[in-house]
Amino acid sequence: MEIRILFLGELGARFGREHVLESTEVLTVQEVRRRLGDQVEGSAAVLTRPDVRLAVDQTVVPDTALVRPDQEVAVLPIYSGG
Amino acid sequence: MEIRILFLGELGARFGREHVLESTEVLTVQEVRRRLGDQVEGSAAVLTRPDVRLAVDQTVVPDTALVRPDQEVAVLPIYSGG
């Protein structure tokens, strides 16, 4: 099973836009941040920043929220606005 | 010699838009108001109102300003705006 990961904006440009996190268990958003930081070289520091928010299946959620293995997680740096 | 008179807006609709005031002398705006009020039936009261302003050759002037016989006087009720 895999969690599909999207890095938006500058993070997509720096680390690649699409990633996959292999997982068979339910993870917290906090754990997704940590595992992604381990897996994607150079991303660990930025993934701990509170202004980098995560959306699960298109909804921004707190770090305590849960992520199932079939869900999509988007990593959202601060919006620039339009 | 004659002073050409224009009544704008509602005053034009009520009293007729164009009038002529016969005059050989220089008059004050105050005198133009009075003579017009005498000449144009029913207009005397409205011509004494301070919010009815007079323009001489396209410039709004106070009642003490002078009007020469060859000038144009416009009687301006309060603007509606656009």
Add this chain to the structure above:
Amino acid sequence: MAITALLSRDPPRAEAELQAFLNGRTGDGAVVAFVGLARDSAGGGPVTGLHLDHYAGFTERSLETIAADAGGRFPVSDIRVIHRCGDVAPGEVIVFVAVAAPHRRAAFEAADYLMDRLKTEAAFWKREDGPDGSRWIEPTDQDREDLRRWSD
């Protein structure tokens, strides 16, 4: 800075005016356009048409003065004002105002200011025609209050 203020007997063509105003504009981030339309009702009653009386020459200068004042007051690049006179049917354009500026705050404020001045100080005399007759209009209390927001 280009400031134009025109009087027109024909309805301003808002879409063509906007297109011309936008064309080739690469230094400004913001264009605000205001389109004033003749409403089909007012004060609870139907309105079948408007007549905007004007004083030729004098009315044009009142528009030019208002536009120039806006250009002097706000950091804007260009201003265009086209105001209708004569007979206006419901739904037709009465006034088109466009303001371009590097930044949006100035464009919004200048357009807002222009309309507040135009609604009270443009030299027009407006008659509303309805099924029960006609009446000549003065600025509303709201119009006067809006204008006071800009007093220095």
Add this chain to the structure above:
Amino acid sequence: MAITALLSRDPPRAEAELQAFLNGRTGDGAVVAFVGLARDSAGGGPVTGLHLDHYAGFTERSLETIAADAGGRFPVSDIRVIHRCGDVAPGEVIVFVAVAAPHRRAAFEAADYLMDRLKTEAAFWKREDGPDGSRWIEPTDQDREDLRRWSD
């Protein structure tokens, strides 16, 4: 009330949008349109283009939320928002916003509010490209200050 908020890869055609928005409108006295253009410079340096990254679905919903909030907050009749994504050249339209209302104050305020929200809370990630490279943009202090004007 019709509220539409759309994302578009193509430049919004401001003049056609305005015309469609005005067409047949007889109950509203005021239409305010805002057109946001890509500038050819920023912070003193030239800008050769913008890229507006978005998150498909999520970004559209952010636009819809902002438009709906404006519709709930101001006495307006209709709102239309069209926001660009992808690559934008200088002078091209980034955003078109139109608001119709019976009275102009509500139309101005709703358009102003929409732009303040869109400039900070629309889910875009903007990259400015110039001769010296690219940089990713955050809302300016001015943008954040503008937004605070509307906090309840």
